[in-house]
Amino acid sequence: MPKQSVQDPTDVDQLSAAQIDERVEKTLEHIEAIRALWPGLERLEEAQRKRSVGRSLGVLGPPLAKLFAVLRPRDGKESALARSFHVLGDQDDGEDPERFEVELLERRLKRALAEQRVADALEDLARHLDDDVLATAETVIGPGLAALDLARTIARQNAGSRSILAPVLDDFRAMTKQARKPKKLAAPKDEASRPEAPRAEPF
16 A cells, blocks of 8 residues: 655645645546446436335335346246236336336346445535535634624724725625525415315305
8 A cells, every 4th residue: 555645634624725626626526437437317306306206215125126036037937927927017117018027127226226325325425525514614604704893893994904805895795785685475376376265054
């Protein structure tokens, strides 16, 4: 194993600006390389994700894997049991609507489970990065806000400093003004779309 350079930081807090840029570039290259390993991935809308039966993969994956293993041809021969499932041939999104394509379904199940492992690992990494974003930002925002307040005080007292600090304070002022804006309430639904109140039945 090659020895680590004494100048190579062992903690992200020691990274220089140039080293941060370098790591961003390398990380994005790695992400693109991962995408290239999985060409043709489907992308779903949020509504599709919520109602997809694929969400049952973790529960139904194991029994399906066992079923497909039982139905898989042995020595190139298909069992009578496997032929009984051909009535579902038009439901497997395969090439032959007259045949329940177990090999295709088995391969897709294996791929889905493998992709889930990768997705879980990437999600864990994303959460880890998000945590460090928050932890690092905490070390910046506190003194940063104090510095912005001090900058406003200096700008009020010194015209020369005010012109230098103007772009910073303009951004800060605009941000503060935006944050104080009341949020728009959702527009009331059309009267016609409202459910009709139940009518009292005559006695």
